[in-house]
Amino acid sequence: MNSLPGSATSDPGTAGLGTVAEAGRPGRARPPRLALPRRVRRDPTVPPWIFLVPALAVYAVVVLYPSLAGVLYAFTDWSGVGAFSFVGLDNFRTLLDDDRALESVGNTLLLTLAVVVVQNGIGLLLALGVNAEIRSRSLLRAVFFAPAVVSPVMVAFLWKYVYNPDNGAGLNAVLGAVGLGGLRQDWLGDPSLALWSVAAMVVWQYAGYSMVIFLAGLQGVPAELHEAARIDGAGTWQRFRHVTWPLLAPALTVNLMLSTIGGLKLFDQVYAATNGGPGTASETLSTVLYKEAFVFGKFGYSTAVALVLALFVAAVSLVQLRCLRAREVTA
Amino acid sequence: MSTTASRRRGYGRYGLELVMAAAAVVFLFPVYALVTLAMKDPHRIAGSPLSPPLPPTFANFSNAWSSASLGPALVSSTVITVAALLLLITLGSTAAYCLARRARGLGHGLYILFLLGIVLPFQLGMIPLYKLVDSLGWLGTYHGMVLFYTGIQLPFTVFLYTGFIRALPPDYAQAALIDGCDHRQAFTRIVFPLLRPITGTVIILNAVLVWNDFFTPLLYLGGSGKETVPVGVFSFVGQYVSDYGLVFAGLVLAALPVLVVFLLLQRYVIKGFAGGLKG
Numbered sequence: 001m002n003s004l005p006g007s008a009t010s011d012p013g014t015a016g017l018g019t020v021a022e023a024g025r026p027g028r029a030r031p032p033r034l035a036l037p038r039r040v041r042r043d044p045t046v047p048p049w050i051f052l053v054p055a056l057a058v059y060a061v062v063v064l065y066p067s068l069a070g071v072l073y074a075f076t077d078w079s080g081v082g083a084f085s086f087v088g089l090d091n092f093r094t095l096l097d098d099d100r101a102l103e104s105v106g107n108t109l110l111l112t113l114a115v116v117v118v119q120n121g122i123g124l125l126l127a128l129g130v131n132a133e134i135r136s137r138s139l140l141r142a143v144f145f146a147p148a149v150v151s152p153v154m155v156a157f158l159w160k161y162v163y164n165p166d167n168g169a170g171l172n173a174v175l176g177a178v179g180l181g182g183l184r185q186d187w188l189g190d191p192s193l194a195l196w197s198v199a200a201m202v203v204w205q206y207a208g209y210s211m212v213i214f215l216a217g218l219q220g221v222p223a224e225l226h227e228a229a230r231i232d233g234a235g236t237w238q239r240f241r242h243v244t245w246p247l248l249a250p251a252l253t254v255n256l257m258l259s260t261i262g263g264l265k266l267f268d269q270v271y272a273a274t275n276g277g278p279g280t281a282s283e284t285l286s287t288v289l290y291k292e293a294f295v296f297g298k299f300g301y302s303t304a305v306a307l308v309l310a311l312f313v314a315a316v317s318l319v320q321l322r323c324l325r326a327r328e329v330t331a
Numbered sequence: 332m333s334t335t336a337s338r339r340r341g342y343g344r345y346g347l348e349l350v351m352a353a354a355a356v357v358f359l360f361p362v363y364a365l366v367t368l369a370m371k372d373p374h375r376i377a378g379s380p381l382s383p384p385l386p387p388t389f390a391n392f393s394n395a396w397s398s399a400s401l402g403p404a405l406v407s408s409t410v411i412t413v414a415a416l417l418l419l420i421t422l423g424s425t426a427a428y429c430l431a432r433r434a435r436g437l438g439h440g441l442y443i444l445f446l447l448g449i450v451l452p453f454q455l456g457m458i459p460l461y462k463l464v465d466s467l468g469w470l471g472t473y474h475g476m477v478l479f480y481t482g483i484q485l486p487f488t489v490f491l492y493t494g495f496i497r498a499l500p501p502d503y504a505q506a507a508l509i510d511g512c513d514h515r516q517a518f519t520r521i522v523f524p525l526l527r528p529i530t531g532t533v534i535i536l537n538a539v540l541v542w543n544d545f546f547t548p549l550l551y552l553g554g555s556g557k558e559t560v561p562v563g564v565f566s567f568v569g570q571y572v573s574d575y576g577l578v579f580a581g582l583v584l585a586a587l588p589v590l591v592v593f594l595l596l597q598r599y600v601i602k603g604f605a606g607g608l609k610g
Binding site: 051059062068126134153161169212213267271299303310 | 380433459478504560579
């Protein structure tokens with residue numbers, strides 16, 4: 001792209017002009033390279049470092065320093081005030097004996113898995129639906145996407161009503177009205193259901209988000225490929241399986257990464273809907289670390305839990321990126 | 332044969348239209364409950380909560396507006412979101428301009444350092460940062476929140492800008508420099524205007540995130556009188572939890588500004604969300 005062979009010389013003026021003139025003559029060989037030292041001197045057109053300084057300073061203060069301090073505190077018994085001492089791996093040993101924390105690890109993984117699978121499954125179906133030539137496509141796209149721009153806390157409050165245990169309210173009332181009264185549940189109050197109810201709420205909010213990313217992928221699938229496959233006698237399923245699906249890989253990568261990281265870090269919805277309850281049934285890593293810090297004042301232990309969460313997120317993103325990049329193809 | 336085939340495809344299209352419409356109806360049920368309950372008084376909610384709100388009452392809305400102090404909350408959210416966006420655009424674009432043209436050595440290392448911030452959960456640094464903001468005396472202030480969002484969202488913003496700038500030919504800025512501009516002029520007059528599409532994406536993605544964020548403003552602004560909309564709604568709901576009509580009227584009012592902006596800028600918002608993340 002950048003074809004300024006002489007841009008490293010001390011006189012950028014002539015170098016630049018020379019290149020423009022050179023480029024105007026097709027077929028002409030590159031002008032002979034000037035005898036430059038192997039390590040090229042500073043290119044005066046590269047922006048100076050000062051451009052980076054303000055951003056780096058803010059990033060260092062808000063993210064880098066606190067995160068490093070967090071890693072450090074994970075190995076201490078800090079209570080938030082006063083002195084603290086290093087306790088080695090004690091916090092992590094405590095974690096392995098802490099039933100609530102262990103359950104929260106399992107819950108976090110289950111919740112994430114459920115959200116990732118269902119949200120992307122529904123998102124893909126919705127994308128295929130609104131990508132077809134139906135009249136309501138742009139309206140439907142807006143409807144399905146709209147919840148994604150609303151605050152998760154507000155969505156959680158809305159769903160608390162949907163999940164109202166009362167027979168005459170919310171989802172239970174609808175089930176009763178359509179003759180499925182037997183399926184009525186105490187959606188958030190039943191320990192075996194609470195986590196899945198939270199997952200369904202998250203899926204409702206973000207399925208449209210997955211949809212628009214898949215939709216962007218679908219719109220990049222060339223129509224000729226479909227036409228060619230149709231002429232070769234491929235049915236709808238075969239065309240999806242062998243034409244659309246491989247070309248959706250980049251969109252799938254983005255979607256899986258986003259929903260996995262989002263699922264692992266999920267806090268607002270759980271906090272507002274169940275606060276980890278009933279009991280510890282919907283406790284996740286992020287609600288546990290919140291309570292350890294701000295309810296029990298165990299800041300050192302809380303940052304140890306945060307470090308575990310950070311490692312999960314980092315590991316999952318690395319693995320996903322590796323595996324998924326491998327199967328990406330281009331049209 | 333071809334007419335039957337196309338007719339069959341026509342029927343298929345109507346079938347799909349119906350299936351999708353049915354999906355939308357199921358999907359919209361919570362929204363129907365929200366709007367219906369917001370327009371009913373407590374007696375009718377107790378009697379038949381989900382019947383259409385006829386005739387509707389609007390008393391809940393005026394009550395909710397004042398008891399949730401939504402006016403001040405909207406002002407707080409707007410101030411914080413706008414200030415954070417201005418800083419993110421300024422710092423993000425200049426940093427990315429530098430990093431995009433320094434793709435090797437230290438420049439590359441610093442770029443990776445920024446990307447790390449996308450993956451790090453903010454909870455890791457949550458407590459040290461809280462202590463830091465507290466020691467600066469910035470809890471309960473706008474600038475504390477603005478600093479937080481600028482720092483937290485910079486990695487993603489730098490990532491978006493860098494990807495975009497790398498795909499731009501560097502010739503324009505180089506020509507401006509040759510013509511005697513300094514670096515600052517070349518950036519503000521030549522490069523930055525070229526970044527308009529990605530700046531739009533940066534604005535949309537960050538605005539939605541900052542506006543809707545809940546946990547940090549709860550921690551930093553709780554009890555300060557500068558609560559943002561989600562925090563205001565949270566304490567409002569806690570207070571009136573049994574009065575669904577009032578609570579839902581508050582939720583409708585609080586969600587309305589975002590939804591109106593979304594519907595007006597729908598195409599850009601969806602494009603921003605769909606495309607911005609591919610880098």
